[in-house]
Amino acid sequence: MNLDIRVAGPGCRNCQELEARVIKALEDLRVEATVVKVTDFKDIAALGILTTPGLIINGKAVLQGKLPSVGIVKGLILEAMRS
Amino acid sequence: MKAQEMPAEPSGATGTAAPGETSPRRTRGLGRYLLAGIPALALWMALYWVLEPFSKWVAFDLAGLAESSRLGMAVQFFLFEAPKVLMLLLLVVFGVGILRSFFTPERTRRILAGKRESAGNLLAALLGVPTPFCSCSAVPLFIGFVTAGVPLGVTLSFLVASPMVNEVALVLLFGLFGWKVAAIYAGTGLSIAVFAGFVIGKLKLEGWVEEWVYATSAGAGMGGEEQIAWSDRVSAGLQAVRDIVGRVWPYVLAGIAVGAGIHGYVPTNAMAHLMGKSAWWAVPAAVLIGVPMYSNAAGIIPIVQALMEKGAALGTVLAFMMAVIGLSLPEAVILRKVLKPKLIAVYFGVVALGILAVGYLFNMIF
Numbered sequence: 001m002n003l004d005i006r007v008a009g010p011g012c013r014n015c016q017e018l019e020a021r022v023i024k025a026l027e028d029l030r031v032e033a034t035v036v037k038v039t040d041f042k043d044i045a046a047l048g049i050l051t052t053p054g055l056i057i058n059g060k061a062v063l064q065g066k067l068p069s070v071g072i073v074k075g076l077i078l079e080a081m082r083s
Numbered sequence: 084m085k086a087q088e089m090p091a092e093p094s095g096a097t098g099t100a101a102p103g104e105t106s107p108r109r110t111r112g113l114g115r116y117l118l119a120g121i122p123a124l125a126l127w128m129a130l131y132w133v134l135e136p137f138s139k140w141v142a143f144d145l146a147g148l149a150e151s152s153r154l155g156m157a158v159q160f161f162l163f164e165a166p167k168v169l170m171l172l173l174l175v176v177f178g179v180g181i182l183r184s185f186f187t188p189e190r191t192r193r194i195l196a197g198k199r200e201s202a203g204n205l206l207a208a209l210l211g212v213p214t215p216f217c218s219c220s221a222v223p224l225f226i227g228f229v230t231a232g233v234p235l236g237v238t239l240s241f242l243v244a245s246p247m248v249n250e251v252a253l254v255l256l257f258g259l260f261g262w263k264v265a266a267i268y269a270g271t272g273l274s275i276a277v278f279a280g281f282v283i284g285k286l287k288l289e290g291w292v293e294e295w296v297y298a299t300s301a302g303a304g305m306g307g308e309e310q311i312a313w314s315d316r317v318s319a320g321l322q323a324v325r326d327i328v329g330r331v332w333p334y335v336l337a338g339i340a341v342g343a344g345i346h347g348y349v350p351t352n353a354m355a356h357l358m359g360k361s362a363w364w365a366v367p368a369a370v371l372i373g374v375p376m377y378s379n380a381a382g383i384i385p386i387v388q389a390l391m392e393k394g395a396a397l398g399t400v401l402a403f404m405m406a407v408i409g410l411s412l413p414e415a416v417i418l419r420k421v422l423k424p425k426l427i428a429v430y431f432g433v434v435a436l437g438i439l440a441v442g443y444l445f446n447m448i449f
Contacts, residue, residue, distance in 0.1 A: 008223075044223045050227040051223065052219055
């Protein structure tokens with residue numbers, strides 16, 4: 001199954017850091033995924049994200065408003081792959 | 084596709100249905116943390132009480148500075164105030180971090196959606212204090228609130244209160260000025276947020292919001308409430324300490340160092356005719372200087388405290404602080420994405436008016 005990951009945020013420090021951690025988590029897990037940054041406010045709102053950074057996996061918002069550790073990101077990715 | 088995701092939404096339902104199953108585990112977690120927390124708090128208090136004698140001992144006995152000398156006064160001031168404020172920050176930021184785990188932006192939005200003006204403005208201002216969000220989230224939050232049916236004025240009350248009345252400002256005010264000034268600041272800050280949102284709501288300026296905002300259909304987001312265990316709340320508190328205290332401590336130290344310098348070297352009443360009560364223009368000048376200054380409460384309050392000690396008036400000083408913290412140019416630039424320039428001007432104008440009123444009021448009372 002193709003994994004589709006979106007990182008929502010206008011480009012603040014936390015958003016960039018989240019993207020870096022997602023990439024790190026994918027490398028650690030040896031999982032392929034498309035990682036897209038969503039920076040347009042209209043698109044962020046359409047995803048239902050109220051506070052940035054937001055993490056959306058396969059169209060589902062799994063986290064917002066806080067910067068998770070790489071370990072938590074891994075858990076979220078694995079959980080999304082199972083369902 | 085969108086409709087498929089909706090079943091996750093039935094908001095609140097998951098939040099209320101589960102307690103029977105999860106609460107025993109959650110309360111047991113709480114007990115364990117209380118057991119560890121009480122000795123930690125006792126240790127904190129013991130340390131807090133010895134700070135002042137300790138700072139005097141280091142400055143006057145160990146370093147041998149004269150108690151009445153300028154350097155001695157400045158050094159002792161710094162040695163006492165800096166650890167005191169940092170300790171207060173640690174404690175309060177941790178507590179607020181835990182408190183915030185109870186308030187998610189989504190829950191706040193659900194509470195505010197469909198609320199009418201006035202009561203809604205007050206509620207929004209109060210919720211603005213504990214609801215966590217950083218300044219770069221102001222725009223998505225604005226869109227999310229407005230499209231979910233939170234009135235424009237109520238949304239703005241929330242956006243004004245959130246940065247202005249924050250835990251770092253309150254801790255510094257409490258630590259350096261005492262609880263009365265902290266309470267006055269919180270009360271007037273909330274009043275300004277309620278007033279500004281109410282006025283803008285009455286003016287019916289929805290047309291000055293960028294058209295695309297109302298055309299956006301906000302997505303479902305995270306859906307139902309997540310069940311949070313106490314261990315997660317405690318780690319949220321620790322995370323807040325790392326984030327906030329980790330970010331502001333250099334400003335606090337720098338601010339207190341400048342404050343200590345003023346404390347020791349600037350003669351008393353030097354500021355009296357510049358920032359004192361008699362100067363009617365002091366309050367607007369303080370606001371004008373404050374708005375373009377972009378600083379946080381951490382850096383500005385210790386300086387402000389030193390100014391006040393040297394004869395600046397409380398109202399002038401409060402107005403300056405509120406202008407620095409509550410209104411900032413970067414915020415205007417960010418909000419420009421969703422608000423037309425006319426509305427930003429009104430927004431800043433109304434908030435600035437509120438700040439002026441507070442400044443004059445307190446110069447009159449005190």
